[in-house]
Amino acid sequence: MAGKMFQMIEYRPVVGSPVIKILLSIACFLSISTFNPGWCDFKDGATAMKSGDYELALQEWTSVALEGNKKAQYNLGVMHADGIGTMQNYVKAAKWYLLAAKQGYGAAQYNLAVLYQHGMGVPMSTSSALKWYHQAAENGIPEAFLPLGRAYTDGDGVPKNYSSAFIWLSLAVINGSPNASGYLQKVRQKMTRDQIALGNKGIQDWIKKH
Numbered sequence: 001m002a003g004k005m006f007q008m009i010e011y012r013p014v015v016g017s018p019v020i021k022i023l024l025s026i027a028c029f030l031s032i033s034t035f036n037p038g039w040c041d042f043k044d045g046a047t048a049m050k051s052g053d054y055e056l057a058l059q060e061w062t063s064v065a066l067e068g069n070k071k072a073q074y075n076l077g078v079m080h081a082d083g084i085g086t087m088q089n090y091v092k093a094a095k096w097y098l099l100a101a102k103q104g105y106g107a108a109q110y111n112l113a114v115l116y117q118h119g120m121g122v123p124m125s126t127s128s129a130l131k132w133y134h135q136a137a138e139n140g141i142p143e144a145f146l147p148l149g150r151a152y153t154d155g156d157g158v159p160k161n162y163s164s165a166f167i168w169l170s171l172a173v174i175n176g177s178p179n180a181s182g183y184l185q186k187v188r189q190k191m192t193r194d195q196i197a198l199g200n201k202g203i204q205d206w207i208k209k210h
Helices: 018-030 037-050 054-065 070-082 090-102 106-118 126-138 142-154 162-174 180-190 193-209
Strands: none
Touching (some): 037 070, 054 070, 070 106, 090 106, 106 126, 106 142, 126 142, 142 162, 162 180, 162 193
16 A cells, blocks of 8 residues: 555644643533533543543544534544444545545545545545645645655656655655655656756745745
8 A cells, every 4th residue: 555544543622722721621521611512522532532432432523523523523534444443434434534634634634645545435536645645745744745756756647747756755755754765766866957956946945834
């Protein structure tokens, strides 16, 4: 498999400052109605998951996922993809990943890209895979750099572009991808000085932007 699936559950809800986190904890403890009760359900799901009660975690996270909680949606995607607390089902995994991905959740975007790349629960689609790899990369998921670099190297789903391949493969190397260095060396050997210069500028621009 070209891409590596994330094997992690996100426990923490998205909240702001430490003060808000403290207030959130108080709200969950006292069930204060002025706070979104969905966060309390998310916390209950995390508690159940950590204690090994996967079916309860699935139940708690489903309730908040249906309300739009992207971390709960992502968690359900992982659980359905890996068969945690439920039968393995890539169709359902893709459904939950898509909901979180549309909300800009990078890990879900990456996992969804892998499903499209290999036709797992969704029709195999290189263009859809690259779309979500791009979005995952822009959202800081380093695992997305290598498949993008390989796509531009081979012209797989995108026009062959060694400068773009150089950018993504270099970023993959910088982020410790164990396989990226070999691909980068092969691409560099095929590049002109101008292409390398363009690639180096692209790397600098990407790092400044992110």
